[in-house]
Amino acid sequence: MITRSHAQTRNSRNSAEALSEFQKGCLKSTFMSHIRHEANFMRDNLSSDVQLPPKYPSERAPAVYSLALLLRLLSRSAHVREAVADAAAIGFFTAAALALCWLADLNTDSLSHQMVLLSREMASDASANIHFLPSFLMLGLLGYVVSRWREFLVNCHTVQARIHDIGVSIGMAMKDGKQEEARRNLFRLYRYLNVVHGMTYASVVPQLPRSAEGYVRLGLLLPTEVQVLKSMENKQRDALIGWVGATIEGMVQGGQLSASVDYNLSYMINGLRGICARHHDLFVRNMPNLWLATARVLIDACILLNATVIALNTHSGYSHLTSPLSVAEQQVLLAVSIAWAIVTMTIVTACYWIPWSMINELAQPFGADSYDDYNLDALLGSTERTIFANLRVTFDRPAILQAQDE
Numbered sequence: 082m083i084t085r086s087h088a089q090t091r092n093s094r095n096s097a098e099a100l101s102e103f104q105k106g107c108l109k110s111t112f113m114s115h116i117r118h119e120a121n122f123m124r125d126n127l128s129s130d131v132q133l134p135p136k137y138p139s140e141r142a143p144a145v146y147s148l149a150l151l152l153r154l155l156s157r158s159a160h161v162r163e164a165v166a167d168a169a170a171i172g173f174f175t176a177a178a179l180a181l182c183w184l185a186d187l188n189t190d191s192l193s194h195q196m197v198l199l200s201r202e203m204a205s206d207a208s209a210n211i212h213f214l215p216s217f218l219m220l221g222l223l224g225y226v227v228s229r230w231r232e233f234l235v236n237c238h239t240v241q242a243r244i245h246d247i248g249v250s251i252g253m254a255m256k257d258g259k260q261e262e263a264r265r266n267l268f269r270l271y272r273y274l275n276v277v278h279g280m281t282y283a284s285v286v287p288q289l290p291r292s293a294e295g296y297v298r299l300g301l302l303l304p305t306e307v308q309v310l311k312s313m314e315n316k317q318r319d320a321l322i323g324w325v326g327a328t329i330e331g332m333v334q335g336g337q338l339s340a341s342v343d344y345n346l347s348y349m350i351n352g353l354r355g356i357c358a359r360h361h362d363l364f365v366r367n368m369p370n371l372w373l374a375t376a377r378v379l380i381d382a383c384i385l386l387n388a389t390v391i392a393l394n395t396h397s398g399y400s401h402l403t404s405p406l407s408v409a410e411q412q413v414l415l416a417v418s419i420a421w422a423i424v425t426m427t428i429v430t431a432c433y434w435i436p437w438s439m440i441n442e443l444a445q446p447f448g449a450d451s452y453d454d455y456n457l458d459a460l461l462g463s464t465e466r467t468i469f470a471n472l473r474v475t476f477d478r479p480a481i482l483q484a485q486d487e
Contacts, residue, residue, distance in 0.1 A: 160438035164435045179418060288458070
């Protein structure tokens with residue numbers, strides 16, 4: 082048991098450190114931290130002067146199972162904190178309403194007492210009849226949002242895969258990796274593919290350039306290329322994908338690439354264009370507003386009915402006592418009732434509004450304001466390193482063959 086406890090403590094500590102490192106990694110951009118130079122790209126892999134693109138951070142926070150860490154994750158969410166604060170406000174509002182009902186119910190022979198009894202019975206019946214429907218709708222919404230959140234992640238990985246496919250297909254199809262003009266064309270592809278990747282996420286990663294001019298200082302675009310792209314307005318990424326295809330076709334026609342590339346060229350280029358466009362399409366394919374509005378209205382109505390039932394649970398419930406309570410005892414009972422009204426209604430409301438806050442949190446998987454957001458800089462950095470290696474794979478082919486012969 083002691084060994085298991087120590088292991089759990091160590092795992093929790095490691096998970097906490099990983100979460101902290103992930104959060105730090107979201108605050109900086111590896112992709113924006115360095116300049117790409119053609120001279121560096123064209124060096125042989127065995128050259129001592131060649132510099133790889135920098136290492137990249139984690140793309141996602143690790144899964145955690147410790148209760149303390151899970152509570153920490155919840156407390157770091159602005160949406161959850163807001164939901165808890167609003168739930169506490171409903172709890173205090175309910176307690177204030179309970180105090181007013183208490184005053185109205187002091188005289189058990191009065192009309193107000195009968196009205197309290199009737200209202201409590203009707204509110205309890207209404208709450209019992211509809212409480213399942215808001216829960217059902219909210220669970221459906223949560224399931225939809227979680228699926229959509231996962232779909233964004235799968236799409237991001239597929240964008241990576243399409244770029245990697247182009248990199249490895251072109252790299253292995255090079256006829257002569259020593260040819261200088263061919264290496265220049267490979268660097269052009271390297272630049273274009275990185276810009277395509279960056280432009281895909283420009284709207285959700287604040288560190289990335291908002292215009293084509295921003296890629297000039299990174300060594301990824303030339304000023305003359307920017308002038309052409311500016312005329313394309315909001316279709317600059319699509320134009321760049323076309324440039325990728327045209328560059329590859331030119332290399333095939335120029336004898337720099339094997340003709341076998343032509344068989345898969347359309348598939349690779351069209352696949353990249355489609356999956357990049359799908360990233361933006363997923364923002365449009367959101368939940369219907371009417372479904373969202375219906376769920377929220379019913380949830381708030383259920384909370385209001387619960388608050389009404391709790392507020393109407395006054396001291397009349399203790400009328401079966403054989404001897405009347407003294408004033409001091411009634412005051413103590415009122416104080417206890419108010420305290421329980423605050424606690425109970427806060428918990429009931431939080432049980433609805435915290436899951437609702439998760440809908441707001443997971444509906445936007447980007448932004449680095451949550452542990453469950455994606456760090457797209459990791460995907461950009463990983464892809465850049467991959468295509469840097471793939472496109473240059475034949476630069477040292479003679480040395481590799483010689484080493485195999487020996």
